[in-house]
Amino acid sequence: MQILYKVVRQRLIICSMLVVAGVFGTKAQPSFELEYITEFQTNFGRNHNWVNFLELYGGLPTESISNRWRNGSFHAQLVFTYRIHKNRVINDLLNYSDITKEPLPFSVFKFGYQHRWGRFSLFGGVRNVEEDFFTKPYMSLFTNHTARMGPTLALNFALADMPLGAMCLHAEFQITDNLLFKTSLYNGIAHEQERRPLRSFRVDPQNDGLLSISQLSFTQNRIDRGNYAFGVAIHTKGEPSWSFFGNIEQTLFENNRIEIGLLLQGGFSPLSSNKPFMGEPKCRSFLGIGGHFRGLLSRDKREAFGIYLATADFVHTRERILEITWQYQLINQIAIQPAFHVVQTGSNTRNVGLLRLIFTI
Numbered sequence: 512m513q514i515l516y517k518v519v520r521q522r523l524i525i526c527s528m529l530v531v532a533g534v535f536g537t538k539a540q541p542s543f544e545l546e547y548i549t550e551f552q553t554n555f556g557r558n559h560n561w562v563n564f565l566e567l568y569g570g571l572p573t574e575s576i577s578n579r580w581r582n583g584s585f586h587a588q589l590v591f592t593y594r595i596h597k598n599r600v601i602n603d604l605l606n607y608s609d610i611t612k613e614p615l616p617f618s619v620f621k622f623g624y625q626h627r628w629g630r631f632s633l634f635g636g637v638r639n640v641e642e643d644f645f646t647k648p649y650m651s652l653f654t655n656h657t658a659r660m661g662p663t664l665a666l667n668f669a670l671a672d673m674p675l676g677a678m679c680l681h682a683e684f685q686i687t688d689n690l691l692f693k694t695s696l697y698n699g700i701a702h703e704q705e706r707r708p709l710r711s712f713r714v715d716p717q718n719d720g721l722l723s724i725s726q727l728s729f730t731q732n733r734i735d736r737g738n739y740a741f742g743v744a745i746h747t748k749g750e751p752s753w754s755f756f757g758n759i760e761q762t763l764f765e766n767n768r769i770e771i772g773l774l775l776q777g778g779f780s781p782l783s784s785n786k787p788f789m790g791e792p793k794c795r796s797f798l799g800i801g802g803h804f805r806g807l808l809s810r811d812k813r814e815a816f817g818i819y820l821a822t823a824d825f826v827h828t829r830e831r832i833l834e835i836t837w838q839y840q841l842i843n844q845i846a847i848q849p850a851f852h853v854v855q856t857g858s859n860t861r862n863v864g865l866l867r868l869i870f871t872i
Contacts, residue, residue: 544568545872548610553864558600564610564674565591566620582628586636588621590674601861604666604792604830605823606656607852608865609673613703618674619711630685637711638679639671640664643695644726647738649760649774649803652817654850654865655834658801662794662823663754663778668746669700670722676711677701689732694725699748720748737761751793754780768810774801774819782826797823814839831855844871 548564566588573583592615599611623636645659652658656665660672671677681695699720702710713719726742741757756778764771776799799821806812819834836850845868852863 541569541571543872545870547870548867550608550610550865550867552600552608552611554600555862555864558598560594560596560598560600560611562594562608562611563592568621583624583626585624586621586634588619588639588642588676590618590620591616592618592674601854601863603832603854603856603861604794604825604828605662605821605832605854606665607832607834607854607863608654609656609659612674615674615703618676620674620676622676622711623679632683634679634681636679637676638681638695638697639673639676640695640697640724641671641673643681643693644724644740644742645758647740647758647760649772649801649817650758650776652803652815652838653801653819653834653836654848654867655819655821655832655852657797657799657821657823657832658774658776658819658834661756661776661778661797661799663780663797664744664756666792666794667751667754667780668722668744668749670724670744671697671701675701675703678712678714689730691728691730692726693728693742695723697722697724699746716747720746722746736765751780751782754778768806768812770803770805770812772803772805774799774803776800776821793826795824795826797821809839828857830857838869845869846871 546566550562551559552562553559568588569586571585573580592610592612594611594614601607619637620639621637621642623634623638625632625634641660650658664670665672671679677700678698679695682693684692686692698714699716699722702713722744724742724744726740728738728740731737738760743753743755745753757776759775760772762770762772777797779796780794782793782795799819801817801819804816805814807816808814815838817834817836820832822829822831832855833853834850836848838846838848840846848867848869850865850867852865854861854863
């Protein structure tokens with residue numbers, strides 16, 4: 512624990528100095544957001560692990576620099592991941608924990624400039640797919656990575672998935688108050704940065720290809736609240752060359768004490784070969800459904816309970832998962848979240864238990 516504290520403290524100091532000195536300068540007081548997640552994992556047998564995830568974000572509006580420079584903002588987001596044991600507690604395909612990634616002492620997650628013209632905005636720099644398209648409240652409750660970004664994207668393309676980032680042009684257009692269009696053009700491969708942090712800034716269409724992701728989402732408030740998002744990803748190299756995905760979050764019932772919501776997800780990729788892409792197994796399709804229940808045990812909606820089921824069709828097998836999780840906000844900055852997973856890969860069934868603590872500032 513003492514070793515981990517020293518590592519986290521040292522990286523926080525370095526990260527803060529980089530953000531302040533490299534992005535914001537001395538003319539403005541930047542605002543910071545810090546999230547630290549520590550998680551104990553077990554398969555209820557011999558395998559266990561301790562995983563840690565640290566994220567630091569800073570943003571600076573250009574009005575803080577000059578009154579003449581309006582509607583712009585700088586962004587910097589850095590991520591660190593660390594775990595005690597290299598091997599995961601089970602070798603599943605859909606990833607039972609969204610923070611169980613390869614250990615990275617330093618990763619540029621987001622770094623660039625954004626400008627807004629009315630309903631249109633444009634960002635240039637390093638960016639991340641998950642932050643742009645998969646951060647809705649219902650999907651964010653679950654710990655399984657599939658509940659955020661489906662395997663038809665995460666496993667079929669070497670894209671900028673957490674904790675990796677890649678060079679990107681990202682545009683958003685608010686067509687109406689309820690209709691939003693997003694589109695991103697990424698360098699085709701998000702490279703790991705363990706020994707070469709500047710690899711996030713690589714642009715090499717000839718070798719890496721290009722990845723384009725577009726999404727149209729509709730938000731409605733007439734029947735409770737709902738968000739319906741559908742998109743497509745196109746890659747200029749590798750196979751598959753494209754993938755379709757969709758996410759629906761719909762509030763079914765809500766009052767001052769209780770909120771009940773439904774999560775529906777799906778994705779499809781056409782596959783013509785069995786060769787893994789970047790060493791990962793290929794996924795043809797997946798379907799996911801979840802229930803989100805807030806305020807069942809408390810009157811102030813400080814806790815949320817969730818059930819999530821998903822099935823994914825791979826080239827050589829099929830994997831089905833069940834997640835039951837509960838998150839309780841102890842205080843404004845600290846939340847606790849246990850989760851239980853049942854994972855069935857082919858005919859092999861395994862269980863995983865997680866206990867997660869979330870600190871935010």
